[in-house]
Amino acid sequence: MNVLVVNAGSSSLKYQLLDTDTREVFAKGNCERIGSEMGIFGHSENGGTKQTEEVPFPDHRSAIARVLEELEKTDFTIDGIGHRIVQGGWHFDDSAVVDDEVMAKILEVAPLAPLHNYGEAAAIEYCREKYPELPNVAVFDTSFHMTMPEVAYTYALPKDVCDKYHVRKYGAHGTSHRYVSARCAELMGKPIEELKLISCHMGNGSSICAIDGGKCVDTSMGFTPLVGLPMGTRCGDLDAGVIQFIMNKYGISIDEMLNILNKKSGVLGVSGVSSDFRDLDAAAAEGNDRAQLALDMFHYWVAKVVGSYVAAMNGVDAIIFTAGVGENSKSSRAAIAEYFGYLGVKIDPVANSKRGEDIMISTPDSKVKVFVIPTNEELVIARDTKAICG
Numbered sequence: 001m002n003v004l005v006v007n008a009g010s011s012s013l014k015y016q017l018l019d020t021d022t023r024e025v026f027a028k029g030n031c032e033r034i035g036s037e038m039g040i041f042g043h044s045e046n047g048g049t050k051q052t053e054e055v056p057f058p059d060h061r062s063a064i065a066r067v068l069e070e071l072e073k074t075d076f077t078i079d080g081i082g083h084r085i086v087q088g089g090w091h092f093d094d095s096a097v098v099d100d101e102v103m104a105k106i107l108e109v110a111p112l113a114p115l116h117n118y119g120e121a122a123a124i125e126y127c128r129e130k131y132p133e134l135p136n137v138a139v140f141d142t143s144f145h146m147t148m149p150e151v152a153y154t155y156a157l158p159k160d161v162c163d164k165y166h167v168r169k170y171g172a173h174g175t176s177h178r179y180v181s182a183r184c185a186e187l188m189g190k191p192i193e194e195l196k197l198i199s200c201h202m203g204n205g206s207s208i209c210a211i212d213g214g215k216c217v218d219t220s221m222g223f224t225p226l227v228g229l230p231m232g233t234r235c236g237d238l239d240a241g242v243i244q245f246i247m248n249k250y251g252i253s254i255d256e257m258l259n260i261l262n263k264k265s266g267v268l269g270v271s272g273v274s275s276d277f278r279d280l281d282a283a284a285a286e287g288n289d290r291a292q293l294a295l296d297m298f299h300y301w302v303a304k305v306v307g308s309y310v311a312a313m314n315g316v317d318a319i320i321f322t323a324g325v326g327e328n329s330k331s332s333r334a335a336i337a338e339y340f341g342y343l344g345v346k347i348d349p350v351a352n353s354k355r356g357e358d359i360m361i362s363t364p365d366s367k368v369k370v371f372v373i374p375t376n377e378e379l380v381i382a383r384d385t386k387a388i389c390g
């Protein structure tokens, strides 16, 4: 089945047209700077060079319209469209074929992820109008986390307030955690039902997930993707008292404060250098102490959260690294694994220096196994689309 996977971000829209059986990618590309005066459209076919052009994208509708227009120029067929939806809220514990009722629920929970769900809903709406005969499937980043027990997802706030407004931990990156944990079980040659896994999705946004028997039992992101680890530009866990203190000191509004917490904090804020780990590695190598501190803090936090999930699951069989930093930074993986001595983890430096493949980077005698597994959220979305309506 040929599925068009649409991944609409807050100001971007990525897409891939792929065959779910052969995994062949026929076309892919992205629309950047949606909502700005001028945007960029990039498109490539059959693994060829990406062609880019400047196109204004006032909104997500105009972006998906441009994508479909480009695909119509080709001979590729589309049998279904799979959409990544960041927030499924309390409504979705699985992927769903989009009908009017599902659309209404996606919009109902949109205030929980306003920067994402509205744009994603606009893209779905356009696809439904343009190709009413094609199925659209919504795949939610949060649905994998809906198996968390109440003890893990409940905030220690007045319960009636939380219940009334659905305030709880929802998590994020669920599609990625689901993919790499299933793949890890395959690589280990064991049924996932028998495994305790901890998946570390470390990219520009980062989250860790505890997966017991194939089900998420805890994750580090929360009601929003702001918490947990320090990230590229997001602060991660923070004492709420700091928010009021800084707002009062600088006389700024809550929106301005949230802008700082989302866009000017994390490893960027600590280092003052960059949100990109490649820049931090380079700066730290040249003796920049703040860049080194940002890296050290990130590694420490990953190790600390992993440790808490070992406790929560009463053990772990394997730890997985994925996403931009997890897949590419051998120095970050090695620094984090240094903390895992108590688990009997031993890293094979040769395996740890490989890139771009599914690989076990722990030694054969390592008590707990460690894997690097490149994530593939598009494939999960495409496969779900096929499973539901193929």
Ligand code: AMP
Pocket (backbone or CB within 6 Å): 202, 203, 204, 205, 232, 275, 276, 277, 278, 323, 324, 325, 328, 329
């Ligand atoms: P993602 O959000 O998964 O696309 O990850 C993007 C991030 O991965 C970038 O901002 C970088 O910090 C990081 N990254 C990508 N390549 C490397 C690399 N070779 N070494 C260290 N970090 C990398």
